[in-house]
Amino acid sequence: MAAPPALELTGLVKRYGAATAVDGLSLTAARGEVTALLGPNGAGKTSTIEICEGFRPYDGGTVRVLGLAPDDRELKPRIGVMPQTGGVPGTASAREFLTLMAAFHADPLDPAALMGRLGLTEHAKTPYRRLSGGQQQRLSLAAALVGRPELVFLDEPTAGLDPQARHATWDLVTDLKAAGVSVLLTTHFMDEAEKLADNVVIIDHGRVVAQGTPAELTGAERQLRFRARTGLGLDELLAALPAGSAAKESPNGHYLIEGDVRPELLATVTAWCASHGVLAEDLRIERRTLEDVFLELTGRELR
Numbered sequence: 001m002a003a004p005p006a007l008e009l010t011g012l013v014k015r016y017g018a019a020t021a022v023d024g025l026s027l028t029a030a031r032g033e034v035t036a037l038l039g040p041n042g043a044g045k046t047s048t049i050e051i052c053e054g055f056r057p058y059d060g061g062t063v064r065v066l067g068l069a070p071d072d073r074e075l076k077p078r079i080g081v082m083p084q085t086g087g088v089p090g091t092a093s094a095r096e097f098l099t100l101m102a103a104f105h106a107d108p109l110d111p112a113a114l115m116g117r118l119g120l121t122e123h124a125k126t127p128y129r130r131l132s133g134g135q136q137q138r139l140s141l142a143a144a145l146v147g148r149p150e151l152v153f154l155d156e157p158t159a160g161l162d163p164q165a166r167h168a169t170w171d172l173v174t175d176l177k178a179a180g181v182s183v184l185l186t187t188h189f190m191d192e193a194e195k196l197a198d199n200v201v202i203i204d205h206g207r208v209v210a211q212g213t214p215a216e217l218t219g220a221e222r223q224l225r226f227r228a229r230t231g232l233g234l235d236e237l238l239a240a241l242p243a244g245s246a247a248k249e250s251p252n253g254h255y256l257i258e259g260d261v262r263p264e265l266l267a268t269v270t271a272w273c274a275s276h277g278v279l280a281e282d283l284r285i286e287r288r289t290l291e292d293v294f295l296e297l298t299g300r301e302l303r
């Protein structure tokens with residue numbers, strides 16, 4: 001029988017008092033893939049991931065992690081968890097903490113090698129509370145990986161990291177995937193999701209608003225975008241554009257022209273703007289980004 005997916009959530013509901021943080025969320029994360037939960041602050045990403053880790057009760061739906069219930073004791077040694085903050089005693093050094101974590105596992109990675117990989121060797125004896133934010137983050141990541149987990153949960157693994165540490169973390173996630181490890185990560189950096197994820201699940205208000213590979217979500221077509229005052233009448237512009245083009249304002253003040261984006265189309269748009277006294281700000285031709293997808297789906301910016 002085929003191994004169950006890394007994660008299978010159906011109709012997940014989580015309430016905090018009267019507020020519904022996760023509102024019927026369903027998703028499947030395949031084994032050996034990197035799945036990114038992408039969404040703005042408060043979308044329900046942390047609640048979802050903590051439910052999967054077995055740290056939070058939930059109010060409805062079903063949750064299967066490697067085919068098991070999240071509170072199944074058999075699951076603990078098979079998953080690695082990097083929380084958003086905390087989890088390490090302030091007085092423990094990186095070496096002490098990782099050695100302790102390694103002792104809980106049957107076949108752990110070598111803590112010294114892992115610290116080397118994550119640039120923590122120099123700080124091996126420093127108490128956790130004296131480490132910088134980025135170093136604390138990397139220690140949490142090391143702790144999540146030391147037990148050679150089959151599935152790793154990374155909650156905003158690069159929040160607050162400098163670009164170098166960010167790229168080192170990305171390399172590590174790529175290596176995990178190459179080693180066959182399944183990864184579920186949360187992020188509000190769309191470039192992170194685009195770079196790392198096989199499967200992106202865009203979440204807003206506790207619901208899945210879109211999911212697919214980055215390429216499926218963004219599509220291959222080029223488009224033209226600009227910002228200008230709200231309420232430009234687009235019918236006349238559309239009439240001047242080649243057949244099959246589309247022009248819309250969504251959300252207010254953000255204009256999107258879709259179609260066969262060639263030099264002539266750009267010239268038509270800029271000429272129309274000039275004749276209407278419109279300064280097209282941030283005019284750009286590009287492929288859609290996940291940020292654009294989010295904006296179109298929700299009418300809001302991701303950050």
Ligand SMILES: Nc1ncnc2c1ncn2[C@@H]1O[C@H](COP(=O)(O)OP(=O)(O)OP(=O)(O)O)[C@@H](O)[C@H]1O
Binds near residue numbers: 016040042045047048
């Ligand atoms: N323990 C709690 N008690 C009450 N409300 C909570 C609690 N934890 C989260 N919430 C609320 O639930 C909603 C979802 O929060 P959650 O942390 O899951 O979102 P998130 O997508 O991870 O956001 P962020 O990117 O800011 O971490 C938010 O409105 C938040 O204020």
